[in-house]
Amino acid sequence: ELKVEQNPLFLSMQEGKNYTIYCNYSTTSDRLYWYRQDPGKSLESLFVLLSNGAVKQEGRLMASLDTKARLSTLHITAAVHDLSATYFCAARLSSGSARQLTFGSGTQLTVLP
Amino acid sequence: NAGVTQTPKFRVLKTGQSMTLLCAQDMNHEYMYWYRQDPGMGLRLIHYSVGEGTTAKGEVPDGYNVSRLKKQNFLLGLESAAPSQTSVYFCASSSDRAGRGTEAFFGQGTRLTVV
Numbered sequence: 001e002l003k004v005e006q007n008p009l010f011l012s013m014q015e016g017k018n019y020t021i022y023c024n025y026s027t028t029s030d031r032l033y034w035y036r037q038d039p040g041k042s043l044e045s046l047f048v049l050l051s052n053g054a055v056k057q058e059g060r061l062m063a064s065l066d067t068k069a070r071l072s073t074l075h076i077t078a079a080v081h082d083l084s085a086t087y088f089c090a091a092r093l094s095s096g097s098a099r100q101l102t103f104g105s106g107t108q109l110t111v112l113p
Numbered sequence: 114n115a116g117v118t119q120t121p122k123f124r125v126l127k128t129g130q131s132m133t134l135l136c137a138q139d140m141n142h143e144y145m146y147w148y149r150q151d152p153g154m155g156l157r158l159i160h161y162s163v164g165e166g167t168t169a170k171g172e173v174p175d176g177y178n179v180s181r182l183k184k185q186n187f188l189l190g191l192e193s194a195a196p197s198q199t200s201v202y203f204c205a206s207s208s209d210r211a212g213r214g215t216e217a218f219f220g221q222g223t224r225l226t227v228v
Contacts (some may be wrong), residue, residue: 033217042203043219088155090156090217092207100171101146101207101217105155 002027003095006104014112016078021107023072023089030094032072034063037086037106045086046074079111114181115139119204119220121167126194126227134189134223136204144207145187146177149200154227156203194227201225 003026011018023032031050034037035043047056049065049072056063062075072089090103117138118167126132143164148156148171158171160179168179176198178190185208191198201224207217 016195035219041222043205045216045218048216092217100158100161100169101144101205102158102172103148103154103156 002029002091002102003104004089004091004104006089006107008107009105010108010110012110012112013076013079015080018078019076021074021076021087021089021109023074023091023104025070025072025091025102027070028094029067029070029091031092032065033089033090033092033101034061034072034074035090037088043088057112066107078111081111084109084111086091117197117204117206117218117220119202119223121223121228122221123224124213124226126191126225128194128196128227130194131190131192134202134204134225135141136187136189136206136220138185138187138206138218140206140208140218141184142206142208142218143184144209145181145216146154146205146207147187148203148205149173150203151200156190159189159202188204194225196227199225199227 005024030050034046052067054065060077065072086106086108087108095102120135146161147159157173162168162181165184204220
């Protein structure tokens with residue numbers, strides 16, 4: 001069974017600061033996703049990471065994947081208020097036909113002025 | 114660009130009533146998923162499908178049934194709704210391809226209240 005753990009669950013940070021959200025998963029996964037969700041909205045895809053060492057960047061967000069450690073990180077650089085949202089990571093089981101897509105509990109990010 | 118479309122968007126049910134949520138995707142994706150999202154609990158997988166005619170149980174399948182008679186549609190049924198099934202339901206689809214087009218796309222959600 002694939003388990004995905006995110007931390008922290010809640011993050012309050014000042015504008016201009018840097019921070020990292022961590023995502024650990026319990027068993028072999030063939031892809032790792034990061035999503036953003038604004039209150040009352042659906043999930044918006046941010047990144048898909050497919051291989052060990054993969055790094056993707058979009059604006060102030062950068063995601064990386066270490067498959068040996070079963071760890072993905074989402075790094076926020078010089079945070080701005082518009083980044084306030086809940087961020088989810090999700091991993092997809094890679095074995096056999098059981099292509100479950102399992103989510104972490106989410107990190108609720110609040111960027112303070 | 115329709116992507117993933119869920120119907121209905123809102124619904125109020127009385128305890129014991131039944132209903133079906135429809136998810137339709139136009140991206141020819143193999144995999145489809147139903148999740149429920151509750152405050153403070155993230156998204157929990159109810160059922161999923163790896164192809165037309167196949168379904169499998171996720172983390173919280175009790176009280177729900179699903180069917181995937183056509184590749185583009187994934188139906189979630191509640192046979193006898195209970196207040197504990199009050200939640201926001203999301204459908205998602207993804208492909209098995211590596212490279213481009215590997216994202217899992219989500220519908221807009223269905224807000225269900227059982228009274």
